[in-house]
Amino acid sequence: MKTQPAQLPQLLKKGLAPVYLVSGDEPLLVQECCDQIRKAAREAGFHDRLTFHADHQLNWNTVADEFNAMSLFAEKRRIEIHLPTGKLGDGRPVLEHVLQQPPEDIILLLISTRLDAAETRRKWYKELQGKGVHVPVWPVDADKFEGWLQQRANRQGLHLTRGALAMLAERLEGNLLAASQELDRLALLTNGNTIDEETIEQAVQDSSRFNGFELVLELLAGRASHAGKMIGVLQQEGENPLGLLAVLNRDLNLVAELRAAAGQGENPAAFLKKRGVFQPQRARVLERAARRLSPGQLQQATRLCSQIDRAAKGFDDLSPWHYLRDMSALLAAKS
Missing domain, CATH: 1.20.272.10 (Zinc Finger, Delta Prime; domain 3)
Structure with a gap:
């Protein structure tokens, strides 16, 4: 099944799926979705984590061996596979086999850039749709970025003037990861005080970011x-x-x-x-x-x-x- 990032927390409260796919080109939002899944998995006893990066150096037989060997151990594990190109390539047969009957002692987390359109027509993806959860993460539109920034600031208890918000949005140019980092820094610098344009200007001068x-x-x-x-x-x-x-x-x-x-x-x-x-x-x-x-x-x-x-x-x-x-x-x- 597919779900939106905003719906993921409620879905995780209902129980864990054996496999999750989080895909998108916004590193911050992808990371936050993955962190929610990791937290829920840890709370359910999946403490051990093994990570693979699916580039040309990855031997998929090693991945297959890990899935086959898990049943020999008592520990519950999380296996994370990063897909930097949005394609599985040589890993498709391995994932197809795993997804036909996912092990009960493993949570699989696939982390991808925007999923390659051809992959959504593959057998492994159809198996995932039936057995697990796909969380597609879409960019924040340019005309909605300032509103996103305001909501983010509100959640952190930051009070920005309209001028400060507009200045910050212009400088950040839609980069959500940099925006999150900058709001964290402003929270430390301002200590609850209202943030105006002068504060933003000074913060920018002091920042190497x-x-x-x-x-x-x-x-x-x-x-x-x-x-x-x-x-x-x-x-x-x-x-x-x-x-x-x-x-x-x-x-x-x-x-x-x-x-x-x-x-x-x-x-x-x-x-x-x-x-x-x-x-x-x-x-x-x-x-x-x-x-x-x-x-x-x-x-x-x-x-x-x-x-x-x-x-x-x-x-x-x-x-x-x-x-x-x-x-x-x-x-x-x-x-």
Whole structure:
């Protein structure tokens, strides 16, 4: 069955399904849904967790062995499988076999980007629909972001003036993960006081997080030297690379879509406004990137994003910052 993120808490109270699929391109909302499932599973005695990352290095026979071996142990387990491309690939036969008769001592959690449309027609997905729960997570529309931000602030007990809310929404540009992090920081800085525009301005000046937005613009503009310096600073300051990765992924997709739209004669400025891009500087960078970067470069950049995500989650020997430097060189190269 399918359920919306807002309905998930109530569904979990009724009991656990043997398998959950959480999919979408909003890291914050995906993470929060997964955390709710993890919490419910732990409370039901599924304390042990095993995690796999379904990239080209994963041996699916190892995954199958884990499912087959579980019945030998008394412990209840959670098996989590990250699907960075939204595809199962070689894992389809394994999941089809598991889903035909899910083990009682395992909760399976599949965590995916937006699910590839072809996968929804596969046998494994149909089995999952019958045996488990799919939670598709959709982006917050640009015109609804300010309202989402207000609701989030209200839940945290933050009081923002209308001007402060508008300023914060403009600076965050729809990035939910960065928004959540910034509201957490404001809660610590303001100690219950009303947050006005001056407070936001000062908080931005004190924050290195917005350098993440600037870094994405430098990467897309092909300014490798400056981008490299920013990567070094952010790494030293302990910045979470997943926040800026979400921005980079979003803007790379926008560049690819803009390139295709322009090829069909659509006006770039009108296209970007329709997609919620209103800041002139960002719009210029995206337009130029769409003209400068080749389809091959954009495909390689998408693959690098997957490697950055994998490294940031501890599934790679190299640092995510290493791959961000590779990204800088790739996007600066002449096509």
